[in-house]
Amino acid sequence: MNFLTSTAISSVQEKIDVSVYFYPEAAEESVQNVRSYLIGLSQVRDVKYISREEALEKFRENHGENESIISSLEELEENPLGATLVIKTHNPNDYPFVLETLDNPEFTQFVQDKNYDDHKEIIERIDRITDRVRNFGIILSGIFVMIAVLIVINTIRVAIYTHREEIGIMKLVGASNWFVRMPFLAEGVLYAFLATLVIIGIIYPLSFFAEPYISGFFETESVGMIDYLNHNFLWIFVTQFVAMSVLNIISTGFALGRYLKV
Structure with missing residues (x-):
């Protein structure tokens, strides 16, 4: 965006x-x-x-x-x-x-x-559109974050209920709280990695398909979407992975604190 x-x-x-x-x-x-x-x-x-x-x-x-x-x-x-x-x-x-x-x-x-007056309205309109798109992006990101948090919390709650017997046995044999919690946290990081791969796998084909139409809309030969992705691939991948990992760990920690009684 x-x-x-x-x-x-x-x-x-x-x-x-x-x-x-x-x-x-x-x-x-x-x-x-x-x-x-x-x-x-x-x-x-x-x-x-x-x-x-x-x-x-x-x-x-x-x-x-x-x-x-x-x-x-x-x-x-x-x-x-x-x-x-x-x-x-x-x-x-x-x-x-x-x-x-x-x-x-x-x-x-x-x-x-x-002839500045002819362009003054256009410049002001650009500023307004920029602000609206930025605000829309922030709101949309906030909604997605809330949905992701709810999904993670629900998933952990179900996982705790499903593995309640195994967790009980682990506590009986003297497992520490961190030993019990660590698999859930590691699972959250793994899901973040897989989700990042899926996102990258969707973005590239979508960019190949959409670039000709977007270039035509902006009346330019190429908007450079693919070049942008290629040049910033590592930064995009790491940023997405770290952001989702942090979000999953925080959500998992909250869910474990609420539903896991150890």
Whole structure:
């Protein structure tokens, strides 16, 4: 879930940029000075320069089917468009700060407009979705933990009842409390190991099957689910095994304390 959330956010963030439009009379040297300043900011990842000629060509392509706009453009003697800088930051939340730096009087005389408002709602929506997915993941994990604890406690209770005669004999021959409890704790760790193998065995085929659909949804060639699993296999396996072992040991200890009278 964390991987898919990160992939979704990264996919959307890659498509977010902010354009800064300059007055047609702004000299190219002035625009390049602004670009150099922006590149020097730690928050900025990339600044693409679009010349007046390139801006005009893109405008023609975007409005090629609108004859009235094209004819009006032809009537003008000069290119009415200025140069453009397309800004990408490392974090979408950095855009307000970056654009605020352009309010400096040194730059405002060249800058005609900024289209941040078009993306502001998208950025805010990303933040809201991220928070909701994170909260949903926490709630879902809590529910699964509760279910797992109840299953372990119930299983131990049944096991104690089933082996009550053997436990009684062990106590008669002088077995210590830990000697009686240890098989149940070891069984919990064994089940955690087997459960981890089952989870890994399910995740890999599911990832192979789901990756093409998820990649298509995010409009990218590959979200890298399999690569992520391969590179983090040991960490995922150990984390899952340790987490389930600790959960099983705690649940088993609680069940033994409640139902095992030794």
